[in-house]
Amino acid sequence: MSLMTDSSPWRLEWKDGLSVYIPEIDAEHREFIRLINGLNEAIIGRMDxxxxxxxxxxxxxxxxxxxxHEEDLFREWGYPETDEHAIKHIQVVQALNEIMGHFERGGVEYEWIExxxxxxxxxxxxxxxxxxxYRDYYLALRARPDAA
Ligand SMILES: [Fe+2]
Ligand SMILES: [Fe+2]
Known part of the structure; x- marks a missing residue:
């Protein structure tokens, strides 16, 4: 699935297919997209x-x-892939830290874009x-007859 819009290859847009059917998490994912778009605009606009x-x-x-927040919910649900998912989270945070560390050490224009x-x-x-x-797991859990 592509999240790119036609008007700009940089801009991301929320689509219903991204919903995990948990309103608070959807709101946080939307916020990510908003922040990423803000970053892209700052880079494209050559802001300070x-x-x-x-x-x-x-x-x-x-x-x-x-x-x-996601990991708290996983524990609440007894999600069997909690640990695997938490490791992915650590990897994403490490990757972001690395990208930013590299960027902060120097940063000519093409590096910003990258x-x-x-x-x-x-x-x-x-x-x-x-x-x-986890969306699929959550939906199956919610569909169970004993679900609250
Ligand atoms: Fe997430
Ligand atoms: Fe996640």
């Missing part, structure tokens, strides 16, 4: 490097909070590949 950094840090902070693309890829791929797995 400090603004680009601020956008990246906002994404990282948000990702850490969001991942912890960094922005990598941040976007890491988060979107996680959402499309990993989060969709």
């Amino acid at each position: 490097v400090e603004i680009v950094k601020k956008c990246m840090h906002a994404i990282l902070d948000d990702a850490i909070r969001h991942f912890a 960094a922005g693309l990598k941040v976007k890829e890491a988060l979107i791929q996680h959402l499309l590949k990993e989060d969709m797995k």
Whole structure:
């Protein structure tokens, strides 16, 4: 599934197919997309490097909070892939830290663009590949006759 819009190859747009059917989590995923679009705009608009950094840090902070929230829900549900998913979260945070560390050490223009693309890829791929797995589990759990 592509999240790109026709108008700009950079811009991401929320689509219903991304829903995990948990309103609070959907709201957090929408916020990711908003933050990533903000980062892209900062890069494309050649905004001050400090603004680009601020956008990246906002994404990282948000990702850490969001991942912890997901893991709390997994424990609540007894989701059997909690540990595997938590490891993926650690890997995404490590990747984001690496991208930002590299960016903060130098950062000529093409590197910004590359960094922005990598941040976007890491988060979107996680959402499309990993989060969709728990969506299926959650829906099956909710459909059980003994579900609350
Ligand atoms: Fe997520
Ligand atoms: Fe996740």
